[in-house]
Amino acid sequence: xxxxxxxxxxxxxxxxxxxxxxxxxxxxxxxxxxxxxxxxxxxxxxxxxxxxxxxxxxxxxxxxxxxxxxxxxxxxxxxxxxxxxxxxxxxxxxxxxxxxxxxxxxxxxxxxxxxxxxxxxxxxxxxxxxxxxxxxxxxxxxxxxxxxxxxxxxxxxxxxxxxxxxxxxxxxxxxxxxxxxxxxxxxxxxxxxxxxxxxxxxxxxxxxxxxxxxxxxxxxxxxxxxxxxxxxxxxxxxxxxxxxx
Amino acid sequence: xxxxxxxxxxxxxxxxxxxxxxxxxxxxxxxxxxxxxxxxxxxxxxxxxxxxxxxxxxxxxxxxxxxxxxxxxxxxxxxxxxxxxxxxxxxxxxxxxxxxxxxxxxxxxxxxxxxxxxxxxxxxxxxxxxxxxxxxxxxxxxxxxxxxxxxxxxxxxxxxxxxxxxxxxxxxxxxxxxxxxxxxxxxxxxxxxxxxxxxxxxxxxxxxxxxxxx
Numbered sequence: 001x002x003x004x005x006x007x008x009x010x011x012x013x014x015x016x017x018x019x020x021x022x023x024x025x026x027x028x029x030x031x032x033x034x035x036x037x038x039x040x041x042x043x044x045x046x047x048x049x050x051x052x053x054x055x056x057x058x059x060x061x062x063x064x065x066x067x068x069x070x071x072x073x074x075x076x077x078x079x080x081x082x083x084x085x086x087x088x089x090x091x092x093x094x095x096x097x098x099x100x101x102x103x104x105x106x107x108x109x110x111x112x113x114x115x116x117x118x119x120x121x122x123x124x125x126x127x128x129x130x131x132x133x134x135x136x137x138x139x140x141x142x143x144x145x146x147x148x149x150x151x152x153x154x155x156x157x158x159x160x161x162x163x164x165x166x167x168x169x170x171x172x173x174x175x176x177x178x179x180x181x182x183x184x185x186x187x188x189x190x191x192x193x194x195x196x197x198x199x200x201x202x203x204x205x206x207x208x209x210x211x212x213x214x215x216x217x218x219x220x221x222x223x224x225x226x227x228x229x230x231x232x233x234x235x236x237x238x239x240x241x242x243x244x245x
Numbered sequence: 246x247x248x249x250x251x252x253x254x255x256x257x258x259x260x261x262x263x264x265x266x267x268x269x270x271x272x273x274x275x276x277x278x279x280x281x282x283x284x285x286x287x288x289x290x291x292x293x294x295x296x297x298x299x300x301x302x303x304x305x306x307x308x309x310x311x312x313x314x315x316x317x318x319x320x321x322x323x324x325x326x327x328x329x330x331x332x333x334x335x336x337x338x339x340x341x342x343x344x345x346x347x348x349x350x351x352x353x354x355x356x357x358x359x360x361x362x363x364x365x366x367x368x369x370x371x372x373x374x375x376x377x378x379x380x381x382x383x384x385x386x387x388x389x390x391x392x393x394x395x396x397x398x399x400x401x402x403x404x405x406x407x408x409x410x411x412x413x414x415x416x417x418x419x420x421x422x423x424x425x426x427x428x429x430x431x432x433x434x435x436x437x438x439x440x441x442x443x444x445x446x447x448x449x450x451x452x453x454x455x456x457x458x459x
Contacts, residue, residue, distance in 0.1 A: 021416050033416075041419055094419070116398065 026095050026117045028053060030063070034073065034098060040085045044073065047099040054104075059112060061099035064124050069098060072124040072131070079135045082208070087240045092146045093139065094118035100125050111138030115145040130178045137205040143239065144197055150235050153196040159227045160186055166195045180206065186224030203228045204236075207245050280436050281307035287429040289458050294428075299323075300458035301330055301425075305340075305437060306450050310409075310430035311458075312392055315423065319380040322394050322403060322422040327457065329354075329372060329405055335455035341367045342408075343439040343446055350395055351452055352406035359451050367445065372405035379403060380422045387417035390427035409434055 022031045022045055031045040038044070046069055053059040064072075080096065088094065092115045102109055102123035110126040111134070113119075120142055127134055144151050157166070164186075177190030187193055192202040207215060207229060219226040236243055252260070286308030294300050296313065303310040316323040329335060335352060337359040342350035355370025356363040363370075379400040387393070387410060395406035403422050410417070411434060427434070438450045 021414055025416060025420065036415060043416065 064100040113142040140201040140204040304453040314425040350408040393421040
């Protein structure tokens with residue numbers, strides 16, 4: 001037993017010293033500061049070289065091209081500036097990691113939220129067409145992770161027609177289209193039909209992205225989406241009553 | 246009658262060389278052994294403070310570190326810090342986590358006490374007073390010499406452990422509860438024992454005493 005203890009102690013003492021502050025804060029290697037002097041105190045980092053994360057190192061992201069980063073940062077900054085410091089604190093989001101070609105187990109994804117580390121990893125090249133909306137979609141996943149009890153999937157499912165069933169997971173379906181339907185019929189996009197949490201994220205991101213007139217129009221024409229929009233709005237108000245859509 | 250023999254020039258040169266060699270050997274030995282030799286030890290009694298009630302003095306192996314506490318910025322954090330200092334809880338507690346030129350961390354009252362160090366658990370110990378809430382909303386520049394309360398990955402887990410940074414750390418603002426800043430004696434902390442390959446220290450240096458100035 002003592003020998004095992006001695007070995008464990010030795011391993012601890014010879015572990016390489018990682019004195020990188022960003023790594024110590026969010027446990028993601030190879031990052032550097034992009035911008036930390038923001039109004040809402042969001043801290044933006046970018047990958048200087050590719051990184052791998054997770055127990056099985058199945059999360060991979062590459063370092064972005066500097067020019068792409070400069071262009072996309074303006075868009076990301078503009079969109080995330082909609083959120084106040086107080087709101088971000090309540091949803092536990094503080095760090096944004098910017099990288100390129102983000103994937104989990106080989107499947108490309110727009111973002112990976114980690115509310116424990118207060119971090120959202122964003123792929124700056126994911127879906128150029130709906131890039132801005134996707135940012136808010138990923139923000140919702142942070143909100144959902146931080147306030148799991150608030151967003152009840154069983155309640156949500158009842159908004160849909162009884163015959164409708166979501167897929168078992170967002171990656172085990174071919175319903176990945178992000179084009180907004182002209183005739184919504186309870187769902188904003190094809191991807192909304194993948195899982196309840198993706199549906200919630202799509203509703204949230206559309207409420208944020210579309211103008212009030214358009215949202216009001218959808219609410220009048222689509223009773224299911226009307227209920228879903230009310231649900232998301234009410235829950236967000238419970239988190240931060242001062243938040244304005 | 247004893248006849249005096251004059252030393253030749255070469256003998257004199259050898260003698261001078263041997264004397265110089267002796268001095269340099271002794272001097273080098275003394276300098277290497279005493280890591281504190283060029284560290285200025287500040288006496289707080291010789292200094293006028295604006296807020297003497299918020300001054301605390303940490304005595305480490307190389308001398309005094311004089312810290313001003315900021316109760317206006319973190320009232321609960323400073324209150325906890327003062328409570329522990331006034332009860333001499335930090336005396337003989339190890340600087341268990343040291344990163345050269347970056348930070349020193351101490352204050353594990355459970356597993357970091359001299360004579361009962363627990364290398365397996367050091368850094369996880371508590372004070373017995375319970376955790377306090379993080380106070381991170383007020384503006385505070387985490388520049389060199391800033392003192393903050395350590396915590397686990399989760400907020401609101403601050404207890405007795407604290408750190409002092411040896412370089413500017415702007416990312417610490419809004420992350421860790423600040424309690425004060427070093428006014429004098431930062432060089433004392435730069436001499437705290439560290440290791441190249443580990444943040445955690447085998448046979449660490451200890452806080453000799455940690456007291457309120459008034």
